[in-house]
Amino acid sequence: MSTHRQRRPVTQTDVAREVGVSRTLVSFAFRGAPGVSYETKQAILDAANRLGYRHNAVAADLASKHRSAVGFYLLDLRNEVYADILSGVRKALPQTPNRLILSVSRSTGGVDPVAVDSLLEARVGIIIAATLLDADGRVRELAQIVPVVSVTRHVEGVDSVYSDDRAGARAAVEHLLALGHTRIAYIAGPDFDPNTIRRQAYEQTMRDAGLIPQVLRADDYTQEAAEHAAAELLDGPDRPTAVFAHNDLFALGVREAAYARGLTVPGDLSLVGYDNSKTARLHGIDLTSVDPHAADLGETAGRVALERLNDPDAPIADNRSTPHLIVRNSTAPVRRQG
């Protein structure tokens, strides 16, 4: 039976004794700090290896005033875009010493304080937050306690890495307008979603074109919620000829609702998403979508976090990038009324 047995863990003291040096030296050796001769260092590393010693990052963090753990907060793992962001973050951060502590929002309704609290109790040095649902003021309050890097959303006074949602949404709507659509609906997130830039840009662009915006809310961040919202839309009078969705997940929900009613995309309904997820690129899905380059956002956020960790006094990062509309086969010229 090879169950794990609780042995007394090997410590720096053990290694020091084995080599015949002081504990300090062992500590220095493991952090690559200067002041250890090459031979001594080798001897220490050897002995450590022999004894099965492993550096204890937790004790190290406690002893130093330096917090090397990075907290990553995200809304929903099932949404591809967060996986993209997270893999970008991962790319930017060395696994040691910057271990990643994950916190996934629980509540589907609004803010989840427990998720953030768990990160604070874990004493992370910084929180990378992908779509915090709190109002800007509350994010700033959190940032008083521990540095925060807001990803996908700009929060004044807080390090932010995001894409220009206004430009992205405008491009999406203008694309539909250019195809001759006039009845273009928008599927928005729940009403507690503080990220209203896309919706506002949609509304503005519609009004600028002399058209009436039509907004429907998905009451949760799921494909199913979007499907419900779309059902209402598609069964109602004056069905739109095009739908712009807050994200690809929602767009896929709309798509399912459409096909469930025998409507085809883009034949009966043009559809634009946001995220340019892998799914959007599949043959047969071919979803026209705005690409905010999520993985890049994550990578940049990781770098910003590293910098903030090294210099609390660095100027606040405000990193806005440009999204790109990727036109595929889910959008087509509006059909003449029969």
Place this chain on the structure above:
Amino acid sequence: MSTHRQRRPVTQTDVAREVGVSRTLVSFAFRGAPGVSYETKQAILDAANRLGYRHNAVAADLASKHRSAVGFYLLDLRNEVYADILSGVRKALPQTPNRLILSVSRSTGGVDPVAVDSLLEARVGIIIAATLLDADGRVRELAQIVPVVSVTRHVEGVDSVYSDDRAGARAAVEHLLALGHTRIAYIAGPDFDPNTIRRQAYEQTMRDAGLIPQVLRADDYTQEAAEHAAAELLDGPDRPTAVFAHNDLFALGVREAAYARGLTVPGDLSLVGYDNSKTARLHGIDLTSVDPHAADLGETAGRVALERLNDPDAPIADNRSTPHLIVRNSTAPVRRQG
């Protein structure tokens, strides 16, 4: 400028002083340990709140011999199935005190020791490993150092939560056989992939039917690698009429390769995946797939981890569940030879 300022953190000592009790009592109060009167406890919690005290899980873990952090190791975040497993794990674990430390394999070629090391340095109490690429023996070695829960794969002598891959693969192949297919190829993972059960079951089932197995390897765990492997297959002589892929990701790669050649699924090629991912369920994808109920596996793994944390001497868990073949529209009866 609301940058984070380094204040001296509030400690239990501060709270104790504020209330006029000993530090011990504060510690007890925060862990709900017995021996604190109701009034005292309230006073402590109040004061803590007032002072902005927050429990330090890291220091607590160091002081106690109890490790409450859970390490989660996974191969690739971009594969939906790991997001499913992870959300299951999340469901089973309370966020406090069981913070989740994430470790994503870096190397695309085989085992990534750094990923596991970072978990050990973070002093996690247990590692939930979703698809460790090491040989069984090495997983057992790791389990000597820290308890391991292997998810999706059975490792003798180590807590394992998995689905019956043999049965799943057999069901997939038999489904294709029943449709009249005889030239059925299999897209396997890279050759360092220790999980060969599906492939073996495929080969066995083929042989039992008097047919010759044809295995192709994707040289990485990506859709693109599968696409390459499939390209070879589809451009070669004696093109198969059906393909069974190691997972949905691979199946989607095969699908792309097929459409890139003007072949349709299931018209020219029947296709079966494994994972029953959300993508498989989309209209227009409609991928026949074996469902190992990944989220459930994750949830069970989380529970097993909790139990192991509480009782190192509990018998080793061997939790095998039954997968289900979900037949959709990517498989059809074989076409008569022109």
Place this chain on the structure above:
DNA sequence: GTGAAAGCGCTAACAC
């Protein structure tokens, strides 16, 4: 119910 004292494994002055 409550408190004192030791110690978890490590880092960080500072002196040698």
Place this chain on the structure above:
DNA sequence: GTGTTAGCGCTTTCAC
């Protein structure tokens, strides 16, 4: 280059 001495913030006997 090397060792000594204090802690980091908390838990945990054990005695009161």
